[in-house]
Amino acid sequence: MNIKIVGLGGIGSILSDSICRFLNYSQFNDIEITLIDGDEYEYKNLERQSFSYFENKAVSKCKELKTKYKNITIKEFPQFINQINISVIQGGDIVLLGVDNHKTRKLISDYCSKLENIILISGGNELIDGNVQVYIRKDNKDITPSLTKYHPEIDNFIDKSPDEMSCEELEKTEPQLLFTNMMVSCFICSAFYNIVYLSKLEDFKISEIYFDIKTMCASSKIRKP
């Protein structure tokens, strides 16, 4: 099983530890997890993200998780995903996406839509609400819709990927809440568990889950691919 965790910020840093812990003690053999992020861990991240070293997030998290979980292979890929290096994602992978821009979501979704088999679980949030999308392709057929099919804001993104942004732009981050990031991470984990353990791939129907921590509601959506 090859898992790619793309984005190691508020969502990915929590997610990577949970997924590694779970798989380290699971029945699966030959698990390889690749942590992908070109960003550096900085003081401004302290309130929501946990890393052991102030350096590239993929490198730091990889060191940390390798010492904790010995039964799985953990690799680092310290770059932002772009058109050139996107082939790091391969057919048959499980991609867990916790990035902060629609441009990367679209890039990865479009790329995955050309692969024969792929499981892509993507999460995003605002301050107190968020969503997780599940895109499954099996034998060249969409089982659930791609990230862009029902989301024109992803398809016609207006944002930039982090490697295109100036320091000034990067400073202007939207406020984020640790608990909302945790909820997204939690729903990504539950979708992962559901797909890998509980359901037959072709029977999986949930295409998106929304939640709101203010109203404490969550709702799953079934959509045609």
Add this chain to the structure above:
Amino acid sequence: MTKKQLELKGVLELRELCRSLEIAGYSGERKDGLIKLLLKYYRKANRLKTKKTVNIVKETPQESYNCCEEEEKEEEEEEENEDKYLEDDEDDIETSQGDTRIISIPSTKTLLVSHGANNYNFPNFVGKEIIDIRVSMTEALNLSSTGDYTTLVDGESKNSDYTFTGDEQRLEFLKEAGSKGVK
């Protein structure tokens, strides 16, 4: 639902049922009156549904004439047999032409309407358009009164003038994906 089944219900339950079916003038009624109103409502809705089905099934004017005759006969029978009214879900009835009509109870069935994390069970949605439901649900589902929404009925994109037939289960007003972003 039969008269006996209605009699087993409490007054509050019957009132709630009347309210959900939007039956007018139930508030001052006692139990007997509420049961009468409900039976009348079911009978009327049942006729409407039968008419619709027959209109779809009929092919020639002659057949149409026969159907109408039969319908009138049925109406009379129905009024006489108020007691044994309506089975639980659906009854198939063979017409003189050999066609099968489906007679079903008017819905206590609801439509699951959602926007983001918010869900609402919407009653009496048959015959309504998406736009009608949007207007009634603006506050409950925290919908913007001005913005455009992609609307999905049972997971498929539909225009706002789509009219519900009663077979649908879910209506979703699509909410944008979270960006978790740098803006």
